[in-house]
Amino acid sequence: MVVPVKRLAAAKSRLRGALPAVPHEELALALAADTVAAVRACPAVAGVLVVTDDARVAEAARRAGARALPDAPGAGLNAAFRHGAAAAGGGWVAGLTADLPALRPAELAAALRAAQAAPRGVRRFVADAPSRGTVLLAAPPGVGLDPRFGVGSAAAHAASGALALTGDWPSLRRDVDTADDLAAAARLGLGPRTAALAAAGCAA
Ligand SMILES: Nc1nc2c(ncn2[C@@H]2O[C@H](COP(=O)(O)OP(=O)(O)OP(=O)(O)O)[C@@H](O)[C@H]2O)c(=O)[nH]1
Numbered sequence: 034m035v036v037p038v039k040r041l042a043a044a045k046s047r048l049r050g051a052l053p054a055v056p057h058e059e060l061a062l063a064l065a066a067d068t069v070a071a072v073r074a075c076p077a078v079a080g081v082l083v084v085t086d087d088a089r090v091a092e093a094a095r096r097a098g099a100r101a102l103p104d105a106p107g108a109g110l111n112a113a114f115r116h117g118a119a120a121a122g123g124g125w126v127a128g129l130t131a132d133l134p135a136l137r138p139a140e141l142a143a144a145l146r147a148a149q150a151a152p153r154g155v156r157r158f159v160a161d162a163p164s165r166g167t168v169l170l171a172a173p174p175g176v177g178l179d180p181r182f183g184v185g186s187a188a189a190h191a192a193s194g195a196l197a198l199t200g201d202w203p204s205l206r207r208d209v210d211t212a213d214d215l216a217a218a219a220r221l222g223l224g225p226r227t228a229a230l231a232a233a234g235c236a237a
């Protein structure tokens with residue numbers, strides 16, 4: 034599983050100030066750390082590759098049992114996904130955004146099971162809650178990940194031939210870009226690092 038994370042100083046800019054008493058980088062780190070912890074807790078995931086140039090994120094990833102890779106070639110999110118996928122080796126490869134602090138391992142496992150069901154040879158994706166973005170993209174063995182993340186990525190992934198998975202996985206679909214998203218994630222139940230910050234810094 035490839036999980037790219039921007040440098041904390043630049044990450045999650047739309048979320049800046051969502052918890053006024055909490056330094057922004059701490060919040061951005063907590064989102065990523067809770068996401069990676071949930072992925073690590075999912076038995077269906079063989080290994081986690083965190084693609085980042087941020088030393089704190091890399092250290093947190095390694096402590097959680099993930100591998101950290103540099104953000105090569107430094108050409109944005111899709112290049113980071115491609116870099117991680119190339120390092121992942123054979124078998125199924127999936128990419129996940131790192132802003133899913135409510136993610137439940139059982140929902141990720143269910144989505145990965147659905148991804149691995151027929152038809153063969155086709156990439157699958159899970160759209161975010163508003164159905165505009167993408168939270169998960171999975172490619173079967175021998176098929177490139179071909180990530181199209183960014184604004185309007187759900188439509189871009191569908192247009193590229195990927196199949197939308199339609200399961201009811203609210204914690205997987207709940208990416209956090211804004212203060213409202215953080216409040217929605219809090220209603221689902223935040224992971225421990227983000228929850229602690231939310232409790233300390235005026236709950237979302
Ligand atoms: N390694 C890496 N990860 C990235 C890059 N751009 C975005 N990401 C990660 O991709 C995921 C989804 O990206 P966005 O939701 O747009 O997050 P963001 O760019 O941090 O947020 P905004 O500044 O609000 O746009 C997040 O986990 C980001 O950390 C990049 O250039 N390199």
Ligand SMILES: C=C(OP(=O)(O)O)C(=O)O
Pocket residue numbers: 110130161165166167168181182183184185186187208210
């Ligand atoms: C990068 C993405 O995230 P967001 O649209 O949430 O920034 C995406 O959905 O492809």
